[in-house]
Amino acid sequence: AQTVTQSQPEMSVQEAETVTLSCTYDTSESDYYLFWYKQPPSRQMILVIRQEAYKQQNATENRFSVNFQKAAKSFSLKISDSQLGDAAMYFCAYRSSTYDNAGGTSYGKLTFGQGTILTVHP
């Protein structure tokens, strides 16, 4: 089974500064997807960014970028120019590709890390 670990329970950053959230995972699969979700106080789960394991290029979405190290099984999120609205719980998540290692169809459940609470100071 896949596991996802976020070793930083809490992080803080000054407004306009840059912060990096860490995530490591364990899997025996070669093809999979990784995600960062944001959960603000409203508790809505919002997709921030995703990375496909077969792509070597790191994903970028505006101020959000990832550092994907497949061999090290590491998937960190960098938030640049932090804004007060970035304050939230951030979850790293893993999803198998279409087929699992046994050749069966993977229906795409998400496995989440424990989460990192990000505080943004004005």
Place this chain on the structure above:
Amino acid sequence: AAGVIQSPRHLIKEKRETATLKCYPIPRHDTVYWYQQGPGQDPQFLISFYEKMQSDKGSIPDRFSAQQFSDYHSELNMSSLELGDSALYFCASRLLGGHNEQFFGPGTRLTVL
């Protein structure tokens, strides 16, 4: 654009009562997922349905059951409720396929007293 709808948004029950949570996926999405998020915890996968058939099962207690109906909406039935069942229950839907994302509903907050 249409989103995932969950009802009710809040539910308060007594111990040993039953609860039914409903989920209406995005139109044309063929896969529905249920997750449970306890206080201060990460969402845990409970169960999923693809084309109205159970497709995967996670850490769902035997007291819980779920199904997906012909109109693709899904219901999570919870019986003999315990205090520990108090949590936020998310439904997500997706069109099965490698690149397609899961879209989450707003969640149902269940409180068991």
